[in-house]
Amino acid sequence: MLLLASGALLPASALAQIGSTPKPGQGAPADDPKPQPPAAAAPEKPIVSDEEFEKSLPPLSDDVNAPLEQIAPADPATAPGGSVAVEPIEDAADLDSAGKEAEIAAPLPPIAEFDTTPVAETAQVNDEAAVEIRYVTRVTGLDELGLTDQFENLSALEDGDGRAANAAIIGARAREDEKLAVRLMRSLGYYDATAVATVEQTPDKQVGAGERRVTATIAATPGPLYRLGTIKLDAGPTVPPTLIADNFALKVGEAIDAVRVQAAEARISLVLPQTGYPFAEVGQRDILLDEETHTGDYVLPITTGARSSFGGIRTEGDAVFDTRHIGILTRFGRDDLYDSRKVDDLRDALIATSLFSTVSVEPVKTGQAGPDGTEYVDLLVRQTKGPPRTLAAEAGYSTGQGFRAEVSWTHRNLFPPEGALILTGVAGTQEQGASATFRRSNAGKRDRTLQIFASALRSDVEAFTSLTGTLGARISYDSTPIWQKPLTYSFGIELVGTREDRYDFARGARERGNYFIGALPLFAGWDKSDDLLNPTRGFRVKANLSPETSVRGAVRPYARAMAEGTAYYPVSDSIVIAGRARFGTIQGIGRDLLAPSRRYYAGGGGSVRGFGYQELGPRSPDGKPVGGRSFNEFAIEARYRFGNFGIVPFIDAGQVYESKIPQMTDMRFGVGVGGRMYTNFGPLRLDIATPIARKPGESKVALYISIGQAF
Known part of the structure; x- marks a missing residue:
């Protein structure tokens, strides 16, 4: 055994880290001494008689400390068999050796007379090439x-x-x-x-x-396969009684596979803290092997600890949040059965605020009785403040819009808890501006964000020029790189004052005018894709609705709406087919009464690639886009990835219409190919496209550089 x-x-x-040697008889070659030849027959008489041997010895001194005397060379004539028994000293080297023996016996000189100069030795150099x-x-x-x-x-x-x-x-x-x-x-x-x-x-x-x-x-x-003969889980009582057995994957008769055994034990270590046992511990297994039956008796000791419920929250260290705000981040309540997954979720929520250099969450025993025979455990949050400020920048380029760069400065906790101030500046070929935003994250509820913002922006695009000031507020529930939520939404209010130029078809000339707009923008999204920045499967559906009022001599209420759907289908591990369809409509107002910046346009890197920014749709007599009240867009891509790079051929289509319902006529198409470089913060995108059946004045080739997939 x-x-x-x-x-x-x-x-x-x-396995390569621990040694193991086959036992004798189990494959290690045993010593196999070579057979010895038979012993030679003994001679009839000794080669050298005892009497002759004794005579050849020199006389011995009675002084045991005296040096040995030299043995006189034997006479070749008297040596047995005519051979020389001892070689005589014939050269200087032999004489020197004999002299050294006498020197060894001499008294040592005083230490002061020793020469302590190191002996210089010449290193031997091997000029031959290494074999x-x-x-x-x-x-x-x-x-x-x-x-x-x-x-x-x-x-x-x-x-x-x-x-x-x-x-x-x-x-x-x-x-x-x-x-x-x-x-x-x-x-x-x-x-x-x-x-x-x-x-x-x-x-x-x-x-x-x-x-x-x-x-x-x-x-x-390999030899015979050993299988589990018996399984014994040595544990205390649990609720339900079969909790451990139901989650233990090994069965009698299975092979004693190290990976499966460790996986089964790891599952017990995982399940118990998820079902009310925060202090459960899995001990060291014992397996008793039977060499005759080739089976093993398996024993696993398990300490479950007390079944527990959530109690309160404690904190220590350089506190960023008090216990009240930490309680807002939890997804459990007092008296709920302890679940380690909810503890991990709380720790992730704290990390996501980016306000800690280190933070940990761990259960602490209280000894207090809880509901249903449990004991309360408190969660101890250890906090250490991190740097609250961030300076960020991003840049992009497209042939239709030129260069665009944005720089932002953020203090994430200027107004505790989680009250951030964000200052942003934009500089580009077609737009320049600045904005200030107050943002309260987890505002009274987990994942709810309150924003109050003000901005001033100058735009000089092909369709119009504008100088716009905006004041607004919004409450949102958004996805983040850490939590990609299935359902997201937002609602808010915007007050816009803008001075823009437009083409007056009645007068046949351009004019500038002031517009005052009030809007209540609403958004809802349903996301079932597998990744926020680089989806490879699933779908997304988005809807925008903005009831608005334009005041320019008279009050004119209207509504802007848009719907978008995207889908992602993996053909193989390296190829994903992605598609998009988007529609928009404006109801309740004529196109020419709308501020040019509130109309719909199409064309560009985020729309129909191959065309310049706002290049599609109806145009005024002076050749500039005038926008429309409806549009449609379609796109399909084949995303081929190899390592950290990718190639993406694509076809886009779309059009803008003066009517309030998209007509699906006079569709324009663009075709191109893109390159991707995948990073830990998302793919870098470079797309080159050209329009099909290009018309005079339209772009021959369009180039787009940005971060993230096109959709």
Whole structure:
């Protein structure tokens, strides 16, 4: 019987870190002494008689400390068999050796007379080129078990790339791989596994001067597979009683696979804190192997601890938030059954504020009785303040809009808790402006944001020029890079004052005028895609509705609405087909009574690529776009990714109409190809497109550079 403790089961990724040697008789070659030749027959009489041997010895002194006397050379004539018994001292080197023996026996000189000057030695230089041995590695017995790839990833022989300085290094690598093969097989339950490493030279396969080809072979023999004979989970009572057994994945009769065993134990460690046991601990397993039946009796000790419910919140350290605001971030209430997933969610919410250098959340025992036989646990939040200010910048370019750069400065906690001040400046070919925003995150409720903003912007686009001031407020529930929410929404109010030029068709000339607009913008979105910045599957649906009133001599109420749908379908691991459809309409007012900045336009990097910004749609007699009351847009892309780069061919289509309902006629198409470089903050996008059936005055080629996918 063999006792296998918890350290004996190892995941394949960690097997190369612990040694293991096959037991004798399990594959390790046993010593096989060569057969000895039969002893020679004893001579009839000794070669040298005892009497002759005694006579040849020199006389010995009675002084045990005296140096040994020299042995006189034997007379060749009297040596047995006519051979010389002792060589005489014939050269200076032999004489010097004899003199040194006498010198050793002499008294040592005083220490002061020693010469302490270091002896300079000349290093030997080997001018010959270092000999390199090339070898090939051959493995047998692991492919049938599916272990070949793991072996090659961890192999010392494979890591050497088939080259070594000498044969000793190849042998050492082979011995390491021999142990590795055994550990890999044992990780699957083959505990009688053996492996033998051999290194053979094949001189007939010469590679080049100074190089020799050798073959290192690892022959693995798995032996019988050990299976679980019995399973015992040594744990206290739980609610429900079968909680541990229902979540333990191993069954009697299964192979003792290290990965499956560790995964089953990890699941228990995960499930118990999620179901009311915050202090549960999984102990070290014991597996008793039976070499006759090839089974193992499995025992796992588990300490469940008290079943618990959420109590209060404590905090310590350099506090950023008080316990009241931390309570707003929680998704649980007092008396709820403890769930570690909700604790992790609270920690993520704290991290998402970007106001901490370090923050942790952990349960603390209180000893107080809770509901349903539980005990209360408090959550201890340890806080350390981080830098609250951020300076950010972004830039983009397109042939229709030119350059655009934006710089922002943010103090995320100027008005605690989470009251931020954001100052933004915009400079570009077609627009320049500045804005100031007050933002309260988690405003009285988790994930709810309040914004109050003011901005001034000058625009000089092809359709119009404007100088616009905006004052507004908005409450929103948005997705973030940490939490991509299925449902998002916003509602608010805007007061806009703008001075813009427009073409007066009645007069046949352009004129400038002032517009005062009040709007109640509403938004709702449903997102079932798999990623916020780079979706590869799923869909999104968005809807905007903005009841507005334009005041220019008279009050004219109207409504602007837009709907958009996008879908993403993965054809393979590297190709995603993405599509988009978008429609817009303005009801309740004529086009020419609208401020030019409130009309719909199409064309550009975020619309129909291949055309310049606002290039599609009806035009005035002076050749400038006048916008419309409705539009439609369509796009389809094939996103091919290889590593951190990608190629995206695409086709876009769209048009703007004077009517209040899109007509789906006179559609214009653009075709192009884009490049992507994928980063940890989203893809960098470069698209080049051209219009199909280009008309005079339209762009020949359009270039767009930005961050994120087109949709």
